[in-house]
Amino acid sequence: MNQSVFQKAMNEIHSRRLHASAENERRFQEINTVIPELAEINFQMAQTASRILHGEKIDKIRQQNLQAQRYARQLLVTHGYPEDYLDMHYTCPYCQDTGYFQGRYCTCLEKEIASLSVETLNRNTQLQLRSFDQFSLEYYRGLTKSNTKGETVDCYAKMKKTLDYCIQYARNFTAHAPSLLLYGEVGVGKTHLSLSIVTEVLRQGYEVIYDSVGNLTSQIEQEHFNREKSDINTLKLLLDAELLVMDDLGTEFQTSFTDSVIYNLINTRLNRNLPTIISTNLTPGKLEEQYDERIMSRLCAVYQVWELMGEDIRMLKMKERRSSQYL
Ligand SMILES: [Zn+2]
Known part of the structure; x- marks a missing residue:
């Protein structure tokens, strides 16, 4: 610590x-x-x-x-x-x-040590809070092929449903809310939605930890192998947090250690009935290829799975800026 x-x-x-x-x-x-x-x-x-x-x-x-x-x-x-x-x-x-x-x-x-440690963790993440108001559905247009079902769906309608769900989830958050898996390609708004949930849940006074899977697992790894005793026990904080949001599953440097940490987090928190939100660029099929069966069976059986779709919003915004220069 x-x-x-x-x-x-x-x-x-x-x-x-x-x-x-x-x-x-x-x-x-x-x-x-x-x-x-x-x-x-x-x-x-x-x-x-x-x-x-x-x-x-x-x-x-x-x-x-x-x-x-x-x-x-x-x-x-x-x-x-x-x-x-x-x-x-x-x-x-x-x-x-x-x-x-x-x-x-x-x-x-x-309790005081835990809450100061959570503050320190989130400060290191440079947590940038977002709100649902800033989430514009304008960018979601046309028909898009769903990655899971292979069927063509209306992008706007699908994203509106997802946004509405996330708003309700955040507003009605309780210590035993369900766990969510948000997946979709880069730039379709996963981080924006999960940070908006974080903002609202923090506002209600819950203890929330947010960071990328990569940062969290490497922090735990350092503490695990470091001989000097440390005051902050990140693993314990993540196991105990009222809401844990792990961004970008699949981008961490994957080892058997990180896999076992991820399994431990998912499994222990489910056993304790504590909500976790995981976002990833990987489709469920790819997750299955990349991760242990145990991790997948917990995710698929208990998490509410939401697919986000659309074009990369950062690219769309860049295009908009470019075309407005020529007007
Ligand atoms: Zn006391």
Whole structure:
């Protein structure tokens, strides 16, 4: 793990503790002015240690303190405050914002590490968010031959259906949404659609990881073979993310290691009922040739498969720009 991620997470937890303590201090000062009687009670209770030192019986002091506490709570309520107004209010009740609970890292610290790591991962991808509004159906015209069924279909109608599906998918996203396989040739809008889903799902507050299969598998490979211990466990993050989007399956440098990582990701996430979106330039037939049967059987059996079609939009846009120069 990258040391700075752990350090940043720890700093965040510590700043929560400092904040809780400063807020508690502020409340005591406020109450001292508003309810002087309570200030006196608090002062008396603060003398406990010195009373013990002076030989008073502990049981007696404890009894008196309990009574004083009950009375203090009543006083708060009488003055319109919640009865626990002067208690310490930590963000995490388990570790009291120390990051450690029962001798181990607390779940709040682990959560903070995971979310900082996801941020770091996505920052490295230079995630460029897109929106469905920018997806223009204008470029999808004419009849196109479908790669899977071999039949001729109306390109516009097919793409409109795909776009509508993706919009609904993103809007109604849940932690157990189905997994998708988007396939089609270069430039037909796979990345635009998957990034638009990412944008919408992030907006709803879910934890999303997006990157190309090549980058993700090489990151995992580095961490796997690197002897130095690393703070970021990319494989674990990808297995746990609420939505994982893996772009460009089939363009990675394929080895038995990358294949087993891809299988592990697909299989484990399906077993945990977590959604994954995979995009690829390969047709299902080509995927079958290139990948293990196990990977294909999981993809075909459970993923919702969408074929994207049309001409390469980047080329069409370039042609448009050229012809407008001669107008
Ligand atoms: Zn905690």
